[in-house]
Amino acid sequence: MVMPRIIPCLDVRRGRVVKGVQFGSLVDSGDPVELAARYAEDGADELVWLDIMATVEATQLRWDQISRARRRINIPLTVGGGIRTIDDVKALLEHGADKVSINSQALADPDLITKVASRWGAQCVVVAIDAKREAEGFYVYSHGGRRRTPWELGAWLKESERRGAGEFLLTSIDRDGGQQGYDLELLEYAREKISRPLIASGGAGTVADLIEAIRAGHQAVLLASILHQGQTRITTIKQQLQEAGVTVRWPVS
Amino acid sequence: MRVAIVRLDTGNYGSLIAAMERLGISPELWDAPSDVAPVDWVILPGVGALINLYGRLEQSGFLDALPRLKNQGTRFLGICLGLQAFFGDGEEGGHGLGWLSGTVPQVDAPILPHIGFNTIQLSGTAPGWLKEFDAVPFYFVHSYRVQPAHLPHIAATTVYHQEFPSVVIAPPLYGVQFHPELSGKVGERFLQRLLTSER
Numbered sequence: 001m002v003m004p005r006i007i008p009c010l011d012v013r014r015g016r017v018v019k020g021v022q023f024g025s026l027v028d029s030g031d032p033v034e035l036a037a038r039y040a041e042d043g044a045d046e047l048v049w050l051d052i053m054a055t056v057e058a059t060q061l062r063w064d065q066i067s068r069a070r071r072r073i074n075i076p077l078t079v080g081g082g083i084r085t086i087d088d089v090k091a092l093l094e095h096g097a098d099k100v101s102i103n104s105q106a107l108a109d110p111d112l113i114t115k116v117a118s119r120w121g122a123q124c125v126v127v128a129i130d131a132k133r134e135a136e137g138f139y140v141y142s143h144g145g146r147r148r149t150p151w152e153l154g155a156w157l158k159e160s161e162r163r164g165a166g167e168f169l170l171t172s173i174d175r176d177g178g179q180q181g182y183d184l185e186l187l188e189y190a191r192e193k194i195s196r197p198l199i200a201s202g203g204a205g206t207v208a209d210l211i212e213a214i215r216a217g218h219q220a221v222l223l224a225s226i227l228h229q230g231q232t233r234i235t236t237i238k239q240q241l242q243e244a245g246v247t248v249r250w251p252v253s
Numbered sequence: 254m255r256v257a258i259v260r261l262d263t264g265n266y267g268s269l270i271a272a273m274e275r276l277g278i279s280p281e282l283w284d285a286p287s288d289v290a291p292v293d294w295v296i297l298p299g300v301g302a303l304i305n306l307y308g309r310l311e312q313s314g315f316l317d318a319l320p321r322l323k324n325q326g327t328r329f330l331g332i333c334l335g336l337q338a339f340f341g342d343g344e345e346g347g348h349g350l351g352w353l354s355g356t357v358p359q360v361d362a363p364i365l366p367h368i369g370f371n372t373i374q375l376s377g378t379a380p381g382w383l384k385e386f387d388a389v390p391f392y393f394v395h396s397y398r399v400q401p402a403h404l405p406h407i408a409a410t411t412v413y414h415q416e417f418p419s420v421v422i423a424p425p426l427y428g429v430q431f432h433p434e435l436s437g438k439v440g441e442r443f444l445q446r447l448l449t450s451e452r
Contacts, residue, residue, distance in 0.1 A: 002369040096267030121302040
């Protein structure tokens with residue numbers, strides 16, 4: 001069977017890696033190209049590169065960095081942040097991205113999902129969703145978790161899938177950056193709504209958190225702050241997963 | 254070694270080109286049949302939707318140009334959709350090259366695409382150079398699979414809810430359902446061994 005995917009996330013802003021704690025205060029921690037290369041070398045199964053700002057000025061810088069990263073890494077690369085048009089997608093793919101992640105713009109213009117999927121295939125489109133727990137259920141937020149949308153999570157998942165999303169990246173706003181474990185209730189709720197792969201995001205603090213999510217049936221897990229602050233490395237994480245009886249791609253050779 | 258990549262759409266060929274360059278190969282990029290020249294290998298990469306791939310093969314004129322190369326004995330590597338294009342018709346519709354008889358059905362699984370690293374298991378017909386890759390994980394991302402009519406063409410299989418062919422060899426045609434260019438160091442070694450293998 002397919003092995004769980006251990007996916008480091010590079011949160012990039014103005015060409016540097018940062019990681020927000022609950023989308024708040026940002027801490028600078030490195031060159032994304034160097035970090036991407038190190039993660040790939042260490043045994044990451046894929047990389048996600050999210051540019052938090054992705055302004056017009058930052059676009060050229062991002063393209064250059066993606067091209068440089070592509071020459072050095074030999075695993076899949078998903079790039080997201082600020083993608084608004086088919087041309088934005090085309091440029092990122094041409095600079096070496098394998099997939100694109102669309103978040104706010106998919107909510108503003110759901111037809112973008114359809115267009116990207118029909119041109120490059122569903123496997124090229126990752127729909128990223130930031131969700132928050134409310135009294136009546138889980139709701140979708142846009143603009144980096146700052147703006148509430150009218151979408152209930154299950155409804156948006158189904159609409160995105162119908163439009164051609166090939167994969168989902170689901171972040172718990174409540175857990176993000178807190179290192180208290182993934183929101184398994186949120187993930188379980190989402191898993192039942194869709195028949196596409198789902199990447200669990202938000203809250204990984206220890207290898208035990210990863211094991212818990214994987215054992216609960218979540219086959220792809222996103223890691224961010226747990227790695228950026230030098231607490232641990234992919235090599236250590238994969239070794240510990242193996243020792244715990246979770247079959248992962250390890251050692252890589 | 255001269256290697257050409259058939260480019261049927263703008264978009265993502267970066268991973269494949271980068272992997273080739275790390276092996277010391279500068280691939281030629283073919284956008285139209287007029288680019289066709291004598292080479293050792295032609296790569297049909299796995300980019301896009303199958304129905305678009307079929308459509309572009311027809312529109313581009315490659316559907317006429319590629320069979321000539323194949324008939325001259327030029328070796329072909331089909332990656333993912335490129336492998337599927339060796340066959341005739343897909344469930345999504347459209348026509349492939351029709352070089353191998355068989356079908357391209359959807360994978361029978363509750364969650365698709367099949368995404369991630371998964372191992373390949375060699376069959377009895379696997380060539381010697383492939384032996385070191387038995388039980389080794391490669392990166393997959395696909396919703397369709399091939400079902401060759403001639404079973405000895407299946408050199409390796411993989412299991413994702415069902416068993417399906419992951420390496421198909423029918424010289425001069427070589428196809429992989431996975432993406433060696435996205436499979437880490439092992440993937441690069443696989444490309445190296447395949448491209449330099451004995452005929």
